[in-house]
Each structure stands twice: as structure tokens, then as C-alpha cells.
Amino acid sequence: MAERGKPTFSIVIPVYNEAGGLRHFHQSLKDVMSKAGLLNKCEIIYCEDGSIDSSKKVLDDIAKEDDSVKTIIFSRNFGKESALTAGIAQACGQAIITLDSDEQHPVELIPAFIDKWNKGAKVVIGIRKSTNANWLKRTESKMFYSIFNRLSKQKLIPGSTDFRLIDKSVQEAFLSLGESNRITRGLIDWLGFERSFISFEPKKRNMGSPNYNHSKLVQLAMNSLVSLSPRPLYILGYIGLIITGISFVLGAIIIIEQIVLGDPLHLRFTGTAMLGILILFFIGIVLTSQGVIAIYISHIHTETKRRPLYVIDKASSKGIAGK
Ligand code: UDP
Ligand code: MG
Numbered sequence: 001m002a003e004r005g006k007p008t009f010s011i012v013i014p015v016y017n018e019a020g021g022l023r024h025f026h027q028s029l030k031d032v033m034s035k036a037g038l039l040n041k042c043e044i045i046y047c048e049d050g051s052i053d054s055s056k057k058v059l060d061d062i063a064k065e066d067d068s069v070k071t072i073i074f075s076r077n078f079g080k081e082s083a084l085t086a087g088i089a090q091a092c093g094q095a096i097i098t099l100d101s102d103e104q105h106p107v108e109l110i111p112a113f114i115d116k117w118n119k120g121a122k123v124v125i126g127i128r129k130s131t132n133a134n135w136l137k138r139t140e141s142k143m144f145y146s147i148f149n150r151l152s153k154q155k156l157i158p159g160s161t162d163f164r165l166i167d168k169s170v171q172e173a174f175l176s177l178g179e180s181n182r183i184t185r186g187l188i189d190w191l192g193f194e195r196s197f198i199s200f201e202p203k204k205r206n207m208g209s210p211n212y213n214h215s216k217l218v219q220l221a222m223n224s225l226v227s228l229s230p231r232p233l234y235i236l237g238y239i240g241l242i243i244t245g246i247s248f249v250l251g252a253i254i255i256i257e258q259i260v261l262g263d264p265l266h267l268r269f270t271g272t273a274m275l276g277i278l279i280l281f282f283i284g285i286v287l288t289s290q291g292v293i294a295i296y297i298s299h300i301h302t303e304t305k306r307r308p309l310y311v312i313d314k315a316s317s318k319g320i321a322g323k
Pocket of ligand 1: 013016018077078080083099101102
């Protein structure tokens with residue numbers, strides 16, 4: 001077989017418990033790339049994220065049969081964000097395309113992404129037109145975008161997905177970001193660069209069920225918020241100020257009206273009421289500052305841990321380690 005040159009395109013695909021549909025996905029991907037005349041210009045990097053089904057075995061087989069395939073096998077489940085980062089880190093192409101392995105991101109659109117890149121876009125973002133998710137998930141997603149965009153200076157585009165293309169220069173910048181609580185989409189958005197968009201209708205999952213349950217999604221939303229915006233901290237500060245302000249005004253009224261002026265309005269504040277307001281004042285201050293400090297500490301904590309983003313169990317020999 002002829003020696004493969006350096007690829008122009010790297011296709012990075014996170015995989016978690018997708019054994020049932022992987023072969024079909026891989027074939028569709030190859031068909032599309034071959035139809036576009038790009039098959040010999042691309043490498044396909046599967047990042048296996050500690051699946052508990054036979055995804056690893058399927059990927060091993062695919063990699064054996066297909067010279068363009070590289071595999072990265074995690075030692076356990078580290079999450080899609082880590083899988084994407086691992087894949088992006090190993091990509092050698094001039095442009096890197098990331099997409100899900102469950103066929104929800106239509107592979108047929110990859111040539112359109114490449115076309116936008118050829119025309120100069122450094123980042124091409126797939127925007128989900130509608131979603132097959134249920135009502136609850138849709139409402140949660142709407143709420144997240146609306147809260148996030150109100151809280152954060154950096155706006156997120158509703159429906160934007162991890163179906164993306166990034167240029168090599170964006171890859172380098174992305175990899176230079178050392179934080180461990182990473183949301184790939186958010187970081188790429190934060191980096192800026194010239195962007196272009198492609199809308200798509202998400203397909204139904206080909207097999208299996210979504211791996212993101214509610215608690216994982218809530219965690220993702222919280223991580224996005226904390227890592228991209230300090231505004232929740234300011235809001236807590238404001239709430240603290242309001243509570244303290246209200247109890248301060250009430251306290252001042254009591255002191256002036258009752259103690260200094262001798263109760264000309266006959267409000268007859270009892271000792272218990274005065275004590276209550278005093279306690280409210282201190283509780284307000286203590287709780288608010290505790291909350292603010294706790295958020296700062298937890299943020300510093302995560303950043304100082306500097307854990308590796310992922311631990312690679314094994315990587316295929318086709319140029320993964322040394323590139
Ligand atoms: N995935 C992953 N690790 C995980 C969960 C998911 O690599 O812990 C992969 C999964 O195989 C798929 C993509 O991330 O390729 C999106 O996952 P899923 O379809 O479960 O999420 P959704 O479509 O609901 O965003
Ligand atoms: Mg999916």
C-alpha cells in the first residue's frame with residue numbers, strides 16, 4: 001500500500017458505547033469523503049471514551065482494516081469534552097472536523113464545512129435547526145441559553161453544536177488553554193477567529209441511547225457558566241448588598257424612630273423585632289460572604305489541581321504518539 005502523506009483533514013470522533021452503529025457510521029463517513037474526492041487526504045481519529053460495550057473491539061477491527069484510522073483508547077470514561085480534546089491534540093491535518101459518532105451530525109455536510117474553510121473561515125460551526133429531544137430537554141436547553149447569555153458577556157449561539165471545523169491555527173490556540181474544566185464549544189467560541197455557520201436538521205440516533213443524562217447535562221451547564229462567566233459571583237454580591245441594605249434601613253428606622261425620637265409614630269417595635277432584624281442583618285452578611293468565598297475557593301481549587309485532562313491507556317501505533 002502506498003505511504004499516506006500528511007493528511008489535510010483530521011476528523012475527530014468521540015465514542016462512548018456506540019458499538020452497534022459504529023461500522024455503519026464509519027462506512028457513511030468514508031462514502032461521503034470518497035465521493036468528495038477527499039478520502040486520501042483525511043485521517044479519522046476515534047477517541048474511545050472508556051465504553052462498557054464492545055466499541056473498543058469494533059474500533060480495533062476498523063483500525064486494522066483502514067489505514068486512515070487512528071484510535072485513542074481512554075483508560076476509563078472521562079467525558080466527551082476530554083475525548084474531543086484528546087482527538088484535537090493528536091490531529092495532524094490543516095483543518096480538524098469534530099462530530100458525534102451516533103449519526104446525529106450528518107456526515108454528508110462535511111464537504112460543506114470544508115468549502116467554508118476553503119473560503120477562509122477559521123471556525124465553522126454546525127447549528128442545530130430543531131431538535132429531536134423531548135419537551136423537557138428542549139425547555140432546559142432554552143433556559144440554559146437564556147440564563148447564560150444574560151449572565152455572561154460572551155454570548156452562546158442557541159443550537160450551536162460540537163459539529164465543527166477548526167483550522168490548525170485554532171487548534172494550536174485551543175491546546176494552549178490549560179484549564180481542566182473545559183467545554184470545547186465554549187473555549188472555541190472564546191478564542192474568536194473568523195467564523196462561519198452551517199444549519200442542519202439533527203438526525204435520530206442510529207443506535208443506543210443518548211449518553212448524556214440530566215445530571216451530566218446540568219453539570220455541563222454549570223461548568224460552562226462557572227468557566228466562562230464570573231457574573232454569578234457579582235449577582236451573589238448584589239443579593240448580599242440588598243439583604244444587608246434592607247436590614248440596615250429597618251435597623252436605622254428602629255433606632256431613630258423608637259430610641260432617639262421616642263416613638264412619635266407609635267410603631268412600638270418590640271425587643272424581639274429589633275433582635276430579629278439584627279439577626280437578619282448578620283445572617284445576610286455571613287451567608288452571602290460565605291457563598292461568594294465558597295465559589296472562589298472551589299474555582300481556585302479546580303484550577304490548582306491541574307489534573308491531566310485524560311489518561312491514555314493505549315494509542316494505535318499509526319503516528320499517535322510521535323506524530
Ligand atoms: N460521548 C463520549 N463520552 C461520554 C458521552 C458521550 O465520548 O461520556 C460521545 C458519544 O459517543 C457521541 C457524542 O459524545 O458521539 C454525543 O453523545 P450523545 O449522543 O450521548 O449526546 P447528545 O446527542 O445528547 O448531545
Ligand atoms: Mg447524540
